[in-house]
Amino acid sequence: MSTAKKIFLIDDDKLFTFLLRKTIGLTGIPTSITDFLDGNKALTYLREHSGSPELLPDVIFLDLRMPIMDGWEFLDEYRNIAPILSKPNRLYVFSSSISSYDIERAKTNPNVTDFIIKPILKEKFVEILSA
């Protein structure tokens, strides 16, 4: 399905990724979702496939709190990778954090499209995926 939106979900919370898949399913929009349990694994993938647009995501959902490499560390590294990616994408930071400091920090990052506070409703996904 060439029209299916390619989504990367970087989050260690398996329950949340399960719930997210279910919510996205409810929108009826065709998607293909890939899970990464930490930032490091996602970076490795992006680096390896930076030249293959068909393997690169349209949308990245990034959690901030993860073991091994958290969301902030991922963003630090991603700064170097973004320019070499052969396909543009939109990156959304998902977090249960309600800290204004976290929100400000994420929104001022040039690679971050928006900061979304969990939980995410079906309507939000429709908005994001239709864009």
Add this chain to the structure above:
Amino acid sequence: MNTDPTTPSKDTTKSSDTWVQTLLSIPEKELSDLTKLATMMCSAGSSAIAAQNGLYYNLIGWHDQRTEAGNIPANAMLDPTNGSKTFNIPDLSTKSASDDILRYLPENTSALSGVAIEDTNGHTVGYLLVFWPEKHDITEDQNIALGLLSSQVSNLLRLHYAARSNTISNALHSEEMMKIIFQKAIDAVVVTDRHCAILLMNPEAELMLGWKEGDISGMNFCDICLAGNCHDTGRIDAHAPRANCTSGKPVETIVTTRDRSTIDVELSYTSAIIDGHEYQIYHIIDISEQKKARQKLDQQRKFYENILNNIPIDLAVFDPEHVYLYVNATAIKNEELRKYIIGKDDFEYARYRGRPSDVAELRRAKFLEAKKTGKEMRWEDKVITPDGTSVTHLRRMFPIFDDSGKLLMMIGLGLDITDRKELEDKQTMLLAKLSQQNVQLSDFCNIVSHNLRAPLVNIAMLSEFIENCSDTDERKQLISSLNNVLDNLNSTFNELVESIQIQEDPEVKSEHLQIHKYLQRILESLEPEITRSGASFTTDIENAPTIHYPSTYFNSILHNLISNALKYRSPQRKPEIKISSHRKGSSIYFSVADNGLGIDMQKHKNNFFKIGKVFHHHPDAKGFGLYMIKAHIEALGGKIWVESAPDKGATFFIEFTNQNQ
């Protein structure tokens, strides 16, 4: 021939003055032979000669070694003599007015007789007196004998008078000269006879005292001008035996002038014998101006001393060699010590007080630096007073140079800033506590966001799905997921509460803890985990077997580190855990080393102990433990750090400070 001794006319006085002086100058021995004879012939108690001298009769010529000179006021003599040449009082007690003279007669005198002594003109110069201890009617024989003896005294007087006249005329020339010197003298000079009767006053003395010489000549100088002070000086004692009165050092005293005002003077007194006559020369210098100036200076000195001793600043002045010139009462309260330190330095003072010399050394270093650089030194020093309280001073030391740039002196100031210092320390402590609490607050916000809010989000989403789910199996699966999240949330919540409870009380009491006892307890509580992993433990704690720390904290630290070491063990090998403690200075260095998974130090160096930070995909890793123990340790002034390499193991080090208690 009739002379009234109470009111001698000017002429009479003049004419008999030289006669009286002559009578007074007759050697005592010559007179006392005659009075002895008079005593024997009259069967009397004693006898003397009363020489009329101005307003007094001086009693002289005692034959029985009497020490007191004795003076009888002329008016007191009036009553017994009644103006006659001879008089007899057989019973003094019957005399109504005899009280007056009784006071001046020898003690136990009950009867008195006297015969006049005359000069060549028949003027009375004095009387030969005899005293009886009992009532006595003088016999005819005795009366005749007394008259003869009196004539003998008169003859003796005339002989001496003739001899004296010659001497005086010979001395006239030098006397004139002396007079000129005397008259022109800048200071006041008063000359009296040996009984203080005024003979001469120079113009300066007249000016100062307001009396003309003629007004008071013959009067007692001590009584008139030194009233009340004569005895105070201890030196000019009119009633002391003249023979003992030698020239004295000048004394400061007060003279009374004619108008009864007083003048501060320096009075010196010289006794001089001229032609066998003893004179007293009083030399009087007006020092009232000097004294005023001195008093003013004294007042000023007291004024400044009062200020210097009462300002709440330690003040010391040093000479260029750091020797004390002055120190105020604030710096050294004890007056004796304050006197002691003058002319000495801090080292001598420290030795004297039996104190260590470190304070002296510091001050000497500051002194030398101020001397070298010419600049003010400022420093704070803290001393423990004998009563154990600590006192902080702000010290300043600055040099004073003269115009040529030579160091004149060094001034040292010390201000007690103990209160300010304590406040500062308190503020610093509060600030540290505040910033620590700020960090805790932000951590707490993080925990709430990530560890509490994340599961709540999941619960919310799950419950929504459960609500909308029609499939029974799927619904069951969702509900069991919900239970897992709730369990997780519960344990996270409990850990959080525990960590906050411990942080709340950083002043919890420290005790001496036996490390091995705590280790034993923890190993027992971790028994299932230890058995499952086959872990082995070694200890090296003989060097520092006890630790001074709050029991709960130490337990928490030990539990965290050991359970971490077990939790993050390598699947390839059995855990080997080593616990060590070593003392170094006042600190104890405690460590827990394992051979587990290890941590990539390069990657995690900055956020190692951050809250919620986990380094492994381990189901139990919540990231609280290290954050918690770090918070405890730092709250008590200690340190924690880690050395590790991936797949080699990790060693956690803790420095426990202040272990010398």
